[in-house]
Amino acid sequence: MTPNAVSTDSRRSTPSRSGSGQSRRGFLASTAVAAAVAAGGAPLLTACGGGGSGSGKKDGTTTGKDAAKLLPAFVASTVVAPDIAPKNGSAAGFTRAIPGAELKASVTGRRGKGGALTIMAPFWGPPPAPDNPYYKAMNEAIGVRATWQNQDGNVYDQKLGAVLASSEIPDVVVVPGWNLGGRIPSAVDAKFEDLGPYLSGDKVKAYPNLAAIPTDAWQRSIFGGTLRGLPMPASYVTNIAPFYRKDLFDAKGWQLPKNADEFLALAKEITSAKAKVWACGDMTWTAYNMFGVLSGSDKALGWNLVDGKLVNRIETPEYLEALEWTRKLFDAGVVHPDEKTQNQGDTGNRFTAGQCLIYNNDLSHWYAKTSEQAARNASFAMAAMDIPGHAGGLPKLWATNPANIWAFIRKGSSKAVIEDALAVADFTAAPYGTKERMLTDYGVEGVHHTVKNGLPVKTDKGNQEVSSSWMFVASPAPYIAHPDTPEVTRAMTEWQQRMGAVTSKSSFYGMTVTEPSRWTGLMNDFEQLEKDIVRGRKKVSDMQQAVSEWKTKGGDELRDWYRKLLDTNGSAAS
Amino acid sequence: MSTLDTKTAEPAAPAATARTPRGRRRDPRRPRTAGHVPFGRRLRRDRALLLMTVPALVLVVVFNYVPILGNVVAFQDYDPYLSTNGVTAMLESPWVGLGQFERVLSDPGFWHAVENTLVLFLLQLVLFFPVPIALALLVNSVLRPRVRAVVQAILYLPHFFSWVLVITVFQQILGGAGIIAQTLRQHGHEGFDLMTDPAVFPFLVTAEGIWKDAGWGVIVFLAALAAVNQDLYEAAAMDGAGRWRRMWHVTLPALRPVIALLLVLRVGDALTVGFEQLLLQRDAVGPGAAEVLDTFVWWTGLRSQDFSYAAAAGLVKGVVGLVLVLSANKTAHLMGEQGVYRT
Numbered sequence: 001m002t003p004n005a006v007s008t009d010s011r012r013s014t015p016s017r018s019g020s021g022q023s024r025r026g027f028l029a030s031t032a033v034a035a036a037v038a039a040g041g042a043p044l045l046t047a048c049g050g051g052g053s054g055s056g057k058k059d060g061t062t063t064g065k066d067a068a069k070l071l072p073a074f075v076a077s078t079v080v081a082p083d084i085a086p087k088n089g090s091a092a093g094f095t096r097a098i099p100g101a102e103l104k105a106s107v108t109g110r111r112g113k114g115g116a117l118t119i120m121a122p123f124w125g126p127p128p129a130p131d132n133p134y135y136k137a138m139n140e141a142i143g144v145r146a147t148w149q150n151q152d153g154n155v156y157d158q159k160l161g162a163v164l165a166s167s168e169i170p171d172v173v174v175v176p177g178w179n180l181g182g183r184i185p186s187a188v189d190a191k192f193e194d195l196g197p198y199l200s201g202d203k204v205k206a207y208p209n210l211a212a213i214p215t216d217a218w219q220r221s222i223f224g225g226t227l228r229g230l231p232m233p234a235s236y237v238t239n240i241a242p243f244y245r246k247d248l249f250d251a252k253g254w255q256l257p258k259n260a261d262e263f264l265a266l267a268k269e270i271t272s273a274k275a276k277v278w279a280c281g282d283m284t285w286t287a288y289n290m291f292g293v294l295s296g297s298d299k300a301l302g303w304n305l306v307d308g309k310l311v312n313r314i315e316t317p318e319y320l321e322a323l324e325w326t327r328k329l330f331d332a333g334v335v336h337p338d339e340k341t342q343n344q345g346d347t348g349n350r351f352t353a354g355q356c357l358i359y360n361n362d363l364s365h366w367y368a369k370t371s372e373q374a375a376r377n378a379s380f381a382m383a384a385m386d387i388p389g390h391a392g393g394l395p396k397l398w399a400t401n402p403a404n405i406w407a408f409i410r411k412g413s414s415k416a417v418i419e420d421a422l423a424v425a426d427f428t429a430a431p432y433g434t435k436e437r438m439l440t441d442y443g444v445e446g447v448h449h450t451v452k453n454g455l456p457v458k459t460d461k462g463n464q465e466v467s468s469s470w471m472f473v474a475s476p477a478p479y480i481a482h483p484d485t486p487e488v489t490r491a492m493t494e495w496q497q498r499m500g501a502v503t504s505k506s507s508f509y510g511m512t513v514t515e516p517s518r519w520t521g522l523m524n525d526f527e528q529l530e531k532d533i534v535r536g537r538k539k540v541s542d543m544q545q546a547v548s549e550w551k552t553k554g555g556d557e558l559r560d561w562y563r564k565l566l567d568t569n570g571s572a573a574s
Numbered sequence: 575m576s577t578l579d580t581k582t583a584e585p586a587a588p589a590a591t592a593r594t595p596r597g598r599r600r601d602p603r604r605p606r607t608a609g610h611v612p613f614g615r616r617l618r619r620d621r622a623l624l625l626m627t628v629p630a631l632v633l634v635v636v637f638n639y640v641p642i643l644g645n646v647v648a649f650q651d652y653d654p655y656l657s658t659n660g661v662t663a664m665l666e667s668p669w670v671g672l673g674q675f676e677r678v679l680s681d682p683g684f685w686h687a688v689e690n691t692l693v694l695f696l697l698q699l700v701l702f703f704p705v706p707i708a709l710a711l712l713v714n715s716v717l718r719p720r721v722r723a724v725v726q727a728i729l730y731l732p733h734f735f736s737w738v739l740v741i742t743v744f745q746q747i748l749g750g751a752g753i754i755a756q757t758l759r760q761h762g763h764e765g766f767d768l769m770t771d772p773a774v775f776p777f778l779v780t781a782e783g784i785w786k787d788a789g790w791g792v793i794v795f796l797a798a799l800a801a802v803n804q805d806l807y808e809a810a811a812m813d814g815a816g817r818w819r820r821m822w823h824v825t826l827p828a829l830r831p832v833i834a835l836l837l838v839l840r841v842g843d844a845l846t847v848g849f850e851q852l853l854l855q856r857d858a859v860g861p862g863a864a865e866v867l868d869t870f871v872w873w874t875g876l877r878s879q880d881f882s883y884a885a886a887a888g889l890v891k892g893v894v895g896l897v898l899v900l901s902a903n904k905t906a907h908l909m910g911e912q913g914v915y916r917t
Binding site: 343 | 654738756765767770854858876
């Protein structure tokens with residue numbers, strides 16, 4: 001998710017957005033889109049739809065020949081060559097602003113037929129007015145009359161469950177991967193339209209920007225054996241970056257930690273409760289990365305073939321070690337006290353306020369916080385440290401998925417509605433350097449942004465209105481583009497490339513797997529247990545207990561089920 | 575509710591004698607009703623009053639009675655996504671008899687939530703319930719109207735704060751980085767964090783509740799106090815009763831029916847100890863301390879779309895609540911009080 005999150009959402013992910021520190025929901029809150037859970041939110045909500053080999057099956061996944069029949073053709077489209085080419089799974093970096101006159105049109109004329117369209121999507125923070133100038137300009141340019149139903153992203157899963165159970169489903173529904181818990185995957189199959197007849201194979205060529213979406217993102221969009229989702233492609237490199245206050249680190253001469261012990265020692269040195277300074281926020285997600293724990297952003301990603309046996313992340317010693325280490329941080333009192341409550345707003349605010357000097361969140365925060373503080377605190381400087389291996393050296397990181405948020409179209413929609421929705425998607429998936437991308441990311445010149453020294457700078461109105469929403473309907477291949485802060489764009493891309501170099505793909509990478517419904521609740525309690533353990537309310541041995549219960553209650557059967565899936569479909573791992 | 579009905583009916587039927595039209599003697603314990611007036615006439619006579627109840631009635635029917643029908647999913651393995659809408663999905667979902675109830679009753683998580691709920695209920699009963707009574711007596715003793723108005727305003731105000739705000743205020747004062755902890759640290763002492771300590775949590779929740787709602791609870795007691803005949807105080811004073819004796823023999827007996835009524839209602843509500851307040855703080859202390867029945871139902875129902883299971887848990891709660899309110903009412907009768915209603 002990161003690149004999109006970065007390129008499009010970062011501007012939105014101002015600290016004012018809601019969010020309770022480190023809860024998974026809160027985290028998303030502050031990260032904008034997505035990637036979510038990657039480093040460790042619970043696997044709680046993640047099974048995705050997919051329909052066996054061959055369609056019609058309610059669980060399983062679709063790969064290989066069966067998928068090939070469904071996947072849209074790929075037609076690359078680059079308007080501007082990236083200044084930093086993608087490498088090691090990173091996004092493409094664009095550091096130069098393209099003057100308005102040189103922007104290309106990737107879509108000819110207004111593609112929409114002018115129909116009305118309701119779109120429901122998660123939103124973090126106070127949403128803009130329903131018919132604000134940004135939405136109007138987008139509607140006008142695309143040729144639709146879209147009405148946005150922005151819902152609180154923090155409790156989107158509940159809203160989604162209720163809306164999908166009702167008879168009032170909006171025309172387009174955005175579903176993040178981390179909200180695919182419980183029965184939602186079956187709802188996706190039951191309630192959303194098959195887009196195959198519009199996009200499979202060469203049909204996608206009618207939508208050039210959708211045709212340029214990488215195939216692995218489309219692969220993730222096959223639910224229940226059917227191409228249902230419009231994906232938001234993402235870099236597979238972990239999106240969770242440990243940020244530190246570079247200005248304060250430099251002033252005090254603190255060195256970045258090279259292993260887990262150094263991290264703890266440094267945290268103790270930084271903390272001065274008396275002065276209201278604590279070293280860090282809840283670092284659980286970074287701990288997972290430092291210790292090389294399999295990804296928790298998706299249930300299937302948490303399984304990996306080790307010496308011929310499938311192992312789940314919760315069974316690995318690394319998982320327990322990461323929890324134990326994070327617990328030490330809480331124990332040592334180096335974590336800001338409000339992090340413990342998880343209902344006291346955003347960690348990012350404490351970071352910019354200088355009350356907490358290290359925190360982890362979506363990579364997009366790098367740009368968001370930097371640009372937000374530019375006008376408020378001239379000396380503010382932040383950076384992401386390279387994730388240290390727990391024992392020193394490089395960490396072993398696991399890939400997240402190449403797409404983890406989709407827009408779906410309601411089943412039974414008329415052809416006109418589907419085509420209008422696809423027109424929106426084709427518009428919002430326009431690549432960098434196009435008029436469509438510029439309007440989607442920066443709004444209207446003079447209203448939402450001004451151009452200073454050739455660089456687009458968002459106005460207050462722009463920050464308020466031009467956020468979230470449209471890019472959820474579809475996005476181009478992963479990119480990071482912040483022409484106003486080229487050095488941050490470069491640093492973000494290069495961080496991804498360095499982390500990408502030590503990233504491996506687990507056995508089910510890139511597949512959308514729907515677990516049989518009898519097992520979808522198996523992992524429901526683990527996220528809570530993780531929180532309880534690191535906060536000292538439960539013991540690490542309670543986790544061992546929970547894992548052995550998980551095995552007998554279905555975990556071992558689930559392992560066999562995944563094993564069969566792997567034998568049938570092969571692995572995408574590398 | 576019938577107490578209210580009879581109250582409104584009584585003045586309207588002043589001629590009602592001890593004899594019913596059929597000539598049978600009325601049960602003296604039974605409050606008089608307008609039963610002897612023909613139905614049609616009563617309808618015409620009370621139409622204004624009946625009309626006034628319509629909006630409330632509609633609300634009750636739409637939001638309380640119609641949803642009761644939804645409880646059938648407790649006996650199903652309900653999948654709301656089986657069909658185009660929730661109702662037809664209900665028709666298509668398989669029946670599982672009492673299977674969901676078996677699941678609920680054998681789930682340690684459920685019993686844990688029950689335990690937390692009861693602990694909080696008892697604590698609130700002992701610590702919270704008497705507070706509005708004491709406050710009412712206090713406010714009642716303030717004679718200056720202006721002072722009294724100010725005191726009342728200050729007492730009522732927190733009721734209008736949202737839980738988010740209340741919890742944040744508590745966090746800012748009692749939290750690990752709160753005013754008190756920071757002040758202590760600046761003076762060389764250890765800080766503390768009351769907001770994330772599971773052991774303190776039940777008291778914290780009660781304290782928050784008292785701060786927010788005790789003042790609001792005063793209103794009904796003040797109304798009861800206003801109804802006390804002032805002559806009684808005068809007479810008692812004439813007989814040489816001091817302040818305490820007047821309170822004991824005049825004021826408190828006057829409040830007794832109201833106290834009994836509210837107590838019965840509270841007991842019936844024993845399994846409801848605050849939803850939003852606890853949900854907001856669930857992460858701060860963990861479900862071990864903060865999971866109560868309502869958050870349990872929310873968690874299993876909405877978070878995992880296990881609607882049938884949540885409905886079953888909710889139904890169990892409803893049935894237990896009914897039994898509680900009936901027995902509390904009975905107890906009130908045995909103690910000579912009116913309770914909520916008499917049959």
